[in-house]
Amino acid sequence: ETGVTQTPRHLVMGMTNKKSLKCEQHLGHNAMYWYKQSAKKPLELMFVYNFKEQTENNSVPSRFSPECPNSSHLFLHLHTLQPEDSALYLCASSQVTTGAYNEQFFGPGTRLTVL
Amino acid sequence: AQSVSQHNHHVILSEAASLELGCNYSYGGTVNLFWYVQYPGQHLQLLLKYFSGDPLVKGIKGFEAEFIKSKFSFNLRKPSVQWSDTAEYFCAVTYSSASKIIFGSGTRLSIRP
Numbered sequence: 001e002t003g004v005t006q007t008p009r010h011l012v013m014g015m016t017n018k019k020s021l022k023c024e025q026h027l028g029h030n031a032m033y034w035y036k037q038s039a040k041k042p043l044e045l046m047f048v049y050n051f052k053e054q055t056e057n058n059s060v061p062s063r064f065s066p067e068c069p070n071s072s073h074l075f076l077h078l079h080t081l082q083p084e085d086s087a088l089y090l091c092a093s094s095q096v097t098t099g100a101y102n103e104q105f106f107g108p109g110t111r112l113t114v115l
Numbered sequence: 116a117q118s119v120s121q122h123n124h125h126v127i128l129s130e131a132a133s134l135e136l137g138c139n140y141s142y143g144g145t146v147n148l149f150w151y152v153q154y155p156g157q158h159l160q161l162l163l164k165y166f167s168g169d170p171l172v173k174g175i176k177g178f179e180a181e182f183i184k185s186k187f188s189f190n191l192r193k194p195s196v197q198w199s200d201t202a203e204y205f206c207a208v209t210y211s212s213a214s215k216i217i218f219g220s221g222t223r224l225s226i227r228p
């Protein structure tokens with residue numbers, strides 16, 4: 001049982017589509033994250049939100065647009081993606097205390113296929 | 116640059132064999148260390164963590180890891196693996212000087228029944 005939920009679990013989209021991924025955490029955490037997991041590659045951190053403020057953007061292309069309306073919800077808006085963007089997109093949350101980033105709790109991911 | 120290295124990309128063992136997965140991190144001051152596991156079709160979950168204190172950390176399902184500061188290592192061990200341990204294992208580190216967790220590339224563990 002995970003305290004982080006993601007929808008949809010699977011998404012197939014064309015390169016001209018616009019879609020959004022949703023993440024919700026029920027753990028009372030103050031930080032949320034988006035990761036990209038591709039086959040045979042390290043987990044790639046995309047965005048970090050700390051207290052609803054974006055604190056990290058790891059050179060992610062602008063066709064990925066995050067939104068964090070509150071500390072429990074995180075969205076990833078997708079627009080004009082490329083086939084190489086096909087991957088598992090993971091959301092995570094954690095409780096950040098002064099000077100310490102604690103363990104992250106992950107959602108099940110959204111398997112994205114771009115045609 | 117801060118980084119985490121996992122030396123083995125794919126490890127294949129028979130049931131009851133002993134396991135050790137390597138993890139090294141680059142120097143960067145005070146660290147917190149983690150091992151995560153991803154079972155087939157399931158989400159990433161925490162196996163164990165080290166923040167401070169006893170460098171030998173025990174986790175769930177009989178796993179343990181030892182923090183060796185002089186070697187910048189945090190290897191994962193299990194004395195006797197089971198078929199159900201088949202999964203991908205990720206080492207991760209947070210540095211007190213940085214605002215993010217850094218993951219290794221993962222080690223896929225396959226257990227022959």
